[in-house]
Amino acid sequence: MLEIKDLYASAGTKEILKGISLKVNPGEIHAIMGPNGSGKSTLAQVLAGHPAFEVTRGQVLFEGQNLLDLQPEERAQAGIFLAFQYPVELPGITNAYFLRAAYNEMRKARGQEEVDPMDFLDLLEEKLKVVDWGPEIMQRPVNAGFSGGEKKRNEILQLAVLEPKLAILDETDSGLDIDALRTVAEGVNRLRHPDKAFIIITHYQRLLNYIVPDYVHVLSSGRVVMSGGKDLALELEAKGYEWVDAQAEALAR
Amino acid sequence: MSGVFLKDFENFASTATADSPDWLEPIRRTAMDRFARTGFPTARDEEWRFTPLAPIVRRSWRAAAGANEDLTPAQVDPFVFGHPEWCRLVFVNGEHVPGLSFAGSLPDGVIATSLSEVLRNGGDLLQRHFARYARIEENPFTALNTALFRDGGLVHVPAGVDLSLPINLVFLTTREADGTVIHPRNLIVVERNARASVIESYVTLAPGARYWTNPVTEVWTGANTWVEHTRIQRESEAAYHVATTQAEVSRDSHYRSFSMAMGAALARHNLNARLADQYAEALLYGLYITHGEQLVDNHTVLYHDHPNGHSWEVYKGILDGRSRAVFNGKVLVKPEAQKTDAKQTNRNLVLSDFAKVDTKPQLEIFADDVKCTHGATVGQLDEVALFYARSRGLAAEEARRLLTYAFAAEVIEEVALAPVRTELNRLLLERLDEVK
Ligand SMILES: Nc1ncnc2c1ncn2[C@@H]1O[C@H](COP(=O)(O)OP(=O)(O)OP(=O)(O)O)[C@@H](O)[C@H]1O
Ligand SMILES: [Mg+2]
Numbered sequence: 001m002l003e004i005k006d007l008y009a010s011a012g013t014k015e016i017l018k019g020i021s022l023k024v025n026p027g028e029i030h031a032i033m034g035p036n037g038s039g040k041s042t043l044a045q046v047l048a049g050h051p052a053f054e055v056t057r058g059q060v061l062f063e064g065q066n067l068l069d070l071q072p073e074e075r076a077q078a079g080i081f082l083a084f085q086y087p088v089e090l091p092g093i094t095n096a097y098f099l100r101a102a103y104n105e106m107r108k109a110r111g112q113e114e115v116d117p118m119d120f121l122d123l124l125e126e127k128l129k130v131v132d133w134g135p136e137i138m139q140r141p142v143n144a145g146f147s148g149g150e151k152k153r154n155e156i157l158q159l160a161v162l163e164p165k166l167a168i169l170d171e172t173d174s175g176l177d178i179d180a181l182r183t184v185a186e187g188v189n190r191l192r193h194p195d196k197a198f199i200i201i202t203h204y205q206r207l208l209n210y211i212v213p214d215y216v217h218v219l220s221s222g223r224v225v226m227s228g229g230k231d232l233a234l235e236l237e238a239k240g241y242e243w244v245d246a247q248a249e250a251l252a253r
Numbered sequence: 254m255s256g257v258f259l260k261d262f263e264n265f266a267s268t269a270t271a272d273s274p275d276w277l278e279p280i281r282r283t284a285m286d287r288f289a290r291t292g293f294p295t296a297r298d299e300e301w302r303f304t305p306l307a308p309i310v311r312r313s314w315r316a317a318a319g320a321n322e323d324l325t326p327a328q329v330d331p332f333v334f335g336h337p338e339w340c341r342l343v344f345v346n347g348e349h350v351p352g353l354s355f356a357g358s359l360p361d362g363v364i365a366t367s368l369s370e371v372l373r374n375g376g377d378l379l380q381r382h383f384a385r386y387a388r389i390e391e392n393p394f395t396a397l398n399t400a401l402f403r404d405g406g407l408v409h410v411p412a413g414v415d416l417s418l419p420i421n422l423v424f425l426t427t428r429e430a431d432g433t434v435i436h437p438r439n440l441i442v443v444e445r446n447a448r449a450s451v452i453e454s455y456v457t458l459a460p461g462a463r464y465w466t467n468p469v470t471e472v473w474t475g476a477n478t479w480v481e482h483t484r485i486q487r488e489s490e491a492a493y494h495v496a497t498t499q500a501e502v503s504r505d506s507h508y509r510s511f512s513m514a515m516g517a518a519l520a521r522h523n524l525n526a527r528l529a530d531q532y533a534e535a536l537l538y539g540l541y542i543t544h545g546e547q548l549v550d551n552h553t554v555l556y557h558d559h560p561n562g563h564s565w566e567v568y569k570g571i572l573d574g575r576s577r578a579v580f581n582g583k584v585l586v587k588p589e590a591q592k593t594d595a596k597q598t599n600r601n602l603v604l605s606d607f608a609k610v611d612t613k614p615q616l617e618i619f620a621d622d623v624k625c626t627h628g629a630t631v632g633q634l635d636e637v638a639l640f641y642a643r644s645r646g647l648a649a650e651e652a653r654r655l656l657t658y659a660f661a662a663e664v665i666e667e668v669a670l671a672p673v674r675t676e677l678n679r680l681l682l683e684r685l686d687e688v689k
Contacts, residue, residue: 049643050640051640052636071649073644073647075644076644077646088637090638090659092658092659092662093655093656093658093659098655101645101651102645105646105647109646141659162646
C-alpha cells in the first residue's frame with residue numbers, strides 16, 4: 001500500500017528526515033515512536049504534503065502511484081488521512097459544513113454524487129457514535145475553542161467520516177484523559193479493516209494496549225533506528241531512549 | 254465647482270418651495286451657504302488624506318434624474334435585499350416609487366414613508382429631528398445633502414412597539430443616473446422602549462454607470478430601545494458614494510450597526526455614534542470586500558459623552574486586485590464619561606500583492622477610569638489553515654474560498670436578526686464567487 005524509500009526532507013536549510021524507509025501493507029497497524037524532535041510529525045506531514053517541507057531525496061509510493069507528485073488534496077482524495085498532532089482551528093466554519101465539504105470531495109474523487117445536508121446528517125449520526133458525541137458539536141466552528149481532548153476527538157470523527165485507506169495518527173493520544181483515550185482507541189479499532197492501514201505515532205505504550213500494532217518503529221534524528229513487533233514498544237518503555245541511542249550507535253559502527 | 258451646486262440650489266429653491274415647509278427653507282439655505290464657503294475637502298484635510306476626491310470634485314454633476322423609466326417589480330426584485338414580505342421603500346435615481354414599494358404588515362402606529370411625502374403633508378416629527386444630529390459644520394458633504402436633498406426614507410417607531418420584521422430602504426440607480434448626483438436623506442426615529450430593524454441598501458441596475466450618491470442618515474433613539482441598523486452598499490463600480498450616518502443613542506439603549514461595502518469606485522462612509530446618555534451601548538460592525546481599483550473608506554467616530562457607556566467595534570476587510578481600504582476609528586471619551594468600556598478591532602485580509610490598507614485607530618480619552626482597547630491587523634490567509642483544509646480533500650481554490658468566507662462570516666454572525674444574517678451570508682457568497 002505505502003512504500004517509503006530512503007526519504008530525505010528538510011525545512012528551509014534544516015535537514016530533518018535523513019533516509020527513511022518503511023513499507024505498510026493493507027490491514028497492518030504500524031506504530032512509530034521516538035524522542036521529541038526526532039522527525040515523527042515531519043514524516044507524517046511530508047506524507048500529507050505540507051508545503052513547508054521539501055523532499056530532497058527518495059521516493060514514496062502509495063498504491064503504486066508516486067505520492068510526492070500529488071497535491072495535498074489529491075493525496076486526501078487518494079485515501080490518505082492525517083490526524084494532526086495540533087489540529088487547526090477554523091473560526092467561522094462550522095464542523096458540519098467543513099465535514100460535509102470534505103466528504104463530498106472524497107465522493108467526487110470516487111466518481112460518486114455529492115450528498116445533500118439532510119442525507120449527510122443521517123450519516124453523521126452513525127459516525128458521531130464512534131467518538132461518543134451528540135450532534136451539538138456539529139454547529140460549532142471547527143476546533144475553535146475546543147479543548148485539547150475535543151480537538152483530538154474531532155480528528156477521529158473526521159477520520160470516521162472520510163474513511164481513508166491509510167490513516168496517520170500523530171499523537172492523537174496526547175492530552176486525552178483515560179476515558180477519552182479508550183473512546184478514541186475503540187473508534188480506531190472499529191475502523192480497522194483488512195483493506196485499511198494505520199500509522200500511529202505515539203510516545204506511550206498506553207495507547208498500544210488498546211490498539212495493538214503489528215510493527216513498531218523507532219525514529220531518532222530523522223532515521224528509523226529500530227523496528228520490531230509489538231513487544232518493542234514494551235521494551236522501549238522499560239529501557240528508555242538511551243537504550244535506543246546505544247543500539248543506534250552500535251549499528252552505525 | 255461649488256458654483257454649480259449653488260446654481261442647482263437656486264433652480265431647485267425656486268421650483269421646490271411649494272413642496273417644502275417654511276421651517277426647512279432657512280435650514281437648506283444655511284447649509285448651502287456653508288458649503289459655498291467651505292467647498293469640498295482637500296487632500297490637506299487630515300480626515301480625507303487617503304481618499305482622493307478629485308474624481309468627484311472635478312466633474313460637474315447634473316441633479317438626479319428621478320424615476321422616469323417604468324420599472325417592474327420583477328426587474329427590481331433581484332437587487333432588493335431581503336424577503337418579499339418585508340416592508341420596503343424603493344427609490345429610483347433618488348425618487349420614491351410607490352409602485353415598487355410595499356408596505357408589508359407594520360405594527361400599529363409605525364410609519365415608514367418617503368420624505369417627499371412628509372414634506373408635502375406636514376407633521377412635526379421631521380421638524381423635531383431633522384438636521385439636529387448630522388451637523389453641516391462637520392462635513393461639507395452633509396451640508397450639500399442638507400441643502401439639496403429631495404427624498405429619502407422616514408421611519409418612525411412609536412414607544413413600546415416591537416418591529417419584528419425589518420424595514421427596507423432601497424436606493425436603486427438605473428442607466429439614467431449616469432452623470433448625476435443623488436442626495437438621499439433618511440431619518441430613523443425609534444421612541445422609548447421600542448425595538449426596530451432598518452436596512453438601507455444602495456444598489457444598481459446599471460453596473461457601469463458613473464454617478465455619485467451622497468446620502469445622509471440620521472438615527473435617533475429614545476431610552477431603553479434596541480435598534481439594528483444594517484447598511485449595504487453595492488453601487489455601480491464606476492460610481493462614487495460618500496455617506497454620513499449619525500446615530501444618537503439614549504439611556505439604556507442598544508444601537509447596533511452592520512455596514513457592508515462592496516460597490517463603488519470610491520466609497521466613503523462616515524459613521525458617527527453618540528452615546529448621548531448613561532448606560533448607552535453602540536456596536537459597530539463592518540465588512541468591506543474590494544477588488545480591481547476600488548477604494549473603500551470607513552471613518553467611524555464613537556462619542557462617549559456620558560458615564561457607563563459601552564462600545565464595541567469590529568470592521569473586517571477583504572481586498573483583492575489593486576484595491577485600497579481606509580479605516581479610521583475614532584473614540585472620543587469626554588472627561589465625565591467615567592467607566593467607559595470601548596473596544597475596537599480592524600482586521601484586513603489581503604488577497605493580492607497590490608492591494609493596500611491604511612488603518613488607524615484614534616483614541617482621545619479625557620476620563621481616567623475607562624477601559625479602551627484597539628487593534629488592527631493586515632494579513633494573508635493562514636497557510637496552516639489552508640493546508641489543514643486541503644489535507645481533508647478541499648482543492649486549494651476551494652480551501653482559499655472557504656477560509657475567506659469564514660473570515661467574513663465571523664462578523665456577519667454578529668447581525669442579530671436571523672433572516673438579515675442569512676441574506677447577508679447569501680450576498681457574501683455571491684460576491685466571493687464573482688471575485689473568484
Ligand atoms: N517548519 C519547520 N522549520 C524548521 N524546523 C522544523 C520545522 N518543522 C519541524 N522542525 C524541526 O524538525 C525537528 C523534528 O520535528 P518534528 O515535529 O518532526 O518532531 P517530532 O518527532 O514529531 O517531535 P514531538 O515528539 O515533540 O512531536 C525538530 O527539531 C523541529 O524543530
Ligand atoms: Mg510530533
